[in-house]
Amino acid sequence: MKWISDSEILIVGLGLIGGSYARGLKRLGYKVYAISHSQSTIDYALEEGIIDKGSISVEPEMVKNADAVIFGLYPETFKEWIANYQQYFKPGIYITDVTGVKGSVVYDIQKILREDVEFIAAHPMAGKEVYGVRNSDDRIFLNANYIVTPTDKNTEAAIEWCKSLGKLLGFKRVSVLSPEEHDETIGFVSQLTHCIAVSLMNCTDNHNLVDYTGDSFRDLTRIARINEKMWSELFLMNKEQLLKQMDIFMEQFGRLKGYLEDENVEGMSEMMRTSTERRAWFDKK
Amino acid sequence: MKWISDSEILIVGLGLIGGSYARGLKRLGYKVYAISHSQSTIDYALEEGIIDKGSISVEPEMVKNADAVIFGLYPETFKEWIANYQQYFKPGIYITDVTGVKGSVVYDIQKILREDVEFIAAHPMAGKEVYGVRNSDDRIFLNANYIVTPTDKNTEAAIEWCKSLGKLLGFKRVSVLSPEEHDETIGFVSQLTHCIAVSLMNCTDNHNLVDYTGDSFRDLTRIARINEKMWSELFLMNKEQLLKQMDIFMEQFGRLKGYLEDENVEGMSEMMRTSTERRAWFDKK
Secondary structure, eight states, rough: OOOOTTTTEEEOOHHHHHHHHHHOOOHHTOOEEEEEEEEEHHHHHHTTTTTSEEESOOOHHHHOOOOOOEEEOOEEEEHHHHHGGGGSSSSOEEEEEEOOOOHHHHHHHHSSOOOSSEEEEEEEEOSSOOOGGGGGGGGGGGOOEEEOOTTOOHHHHHHHHHHHHHTTTTOSSEEEEHHHHHHHHIHHHHHIIIHHHHHHSOOOOOOGGGGOOOOOHHHHHHHSSOOHHHHEEEEEEEHHHHHEEEEHHHHHHHHHHHHHTTTHHHHHHHHHHHHHHHHHHHHHO | OOOOOOOOEEOOOSSHHHHHHHHHHTHHHHHHEEEOSOOHHHHHHHHHSSSSSEEEEEHHHHHOOEEEEESSSHHHHHHHHHHHHHSOOOOTTTTEEESSHHHHHHHHHHHHTTTSSSSSEEEEEEOOOOOOSOOOOGGGTTOOOOEEOOOOOOOOOHHHHHHHHHTTTSSEEEEOOHHHHHHHHHHHIIIIHHHHHHHHHSSOOOGGGGGGHHHHHHHHHHHOOOOOOHHHHHHHHTTHHHHHHHHHHHHHHHHHHHHHHOHHHHHHHHHHHHHHHHHHHHHOO
């Protein structure tokens, strides 16, 4: 399938990200269908004109007509969906997803998937601290990264198709990593940071702190507003990598603490020089 | 001394914060003098019109004319300055500071200070990741907190004077804490967060991460660009409180890690619900 303007695209799971995909694809002129478990979600999306058709049940016709299917479901639900409904897919199509963990999803899906349909996984690294289609907005992609995570089973054509999707949606940077590289990276830059923010907010129930809080604390805890169902599932699915990243962080945090205990100014300063130098990399791009 | 418009105010130490005070006070119509160790700082401040007079040495006349003195020096330098030059102060004036740690500074200064001059300490909780008078900007105060930290030695009049200074400079919230309450609060909301950001940046030297970094990581490490001289001094001066806060954080981080190891979804979810609920407090104000 190519990205031609009369393609019909089905989005399964119309939350914040699925809804934002729908908005972007509609804006580009595609026909967009959606399946959601919630009627009010479908109603809202229809009223807003971000989908052409929607259903709360899996209508075989809707699936059969789709030239591409994008899954915005929780990982476990995603696997169940494929097992239950893949017989309806049009032969030869590509399907993709938006799941935040790859190793434990991609291989499982590819294993159970029909041979005449190709699953090419992707992770749009965009989000907000709010949820649902009502908060969807395809502008969240503009400054964000999009990672395609192919396996040996994927064809070059599917990889290119999936990269095109990221480019069409306006992502700032589209790149390719193996599922394993992806999970290690995400364990560090995304999951570990959420663990830190959650832990920080659990340290005290002192309401008065709000009065004395500067930007630092606000910045470090913005992501402490978290969807506990989704994130605990994501943490579990990347358990080994995340535990490894947590250990690495605790080692560095413990090193800094040790320097402070010993009043080792040179040790603390060296860590601060390193952090200053490395943080500058992130300001350049 | 009252805040009358022909007051002459001396700022000792013309860095980011001292320079921002100078800009704000000049804008309000005060005569502003400055002492800095750097001639180029003085030259720049004069050219920009943010001070009326400046010197790289401690000119007795400049100190004698000042109706108020604001210290923007590192804590140790501040103490030395008082020991060396306090004989020049005009009798009866108030002096204040911008130091980020209080317990280990305020009592020492008050102990050595002349009886006819009153030191009322304050902490303007504003900053940037860049330094020096060239980056100064009094608009950084507009959304920030200002904390006055009196001791038993301070008079009501001096406390009110110091609060007025914060209000004049445009701080969003002006409040009063004891030096001990201040240091505990700051150990948590400011110093601990800087320790986390520094540790996080020390975890890996992988340049490629920049390509896969979302807002979470950027937010959590913004403050990893850090002035190592100033911050290691601040950490040491608040050593006991900061170590206590680091322990509390490690306990919570370890708790989350334990839940993940045990695949205890309910434990993780509960911490996430707590963090979500508490983070909302910080969005209201």
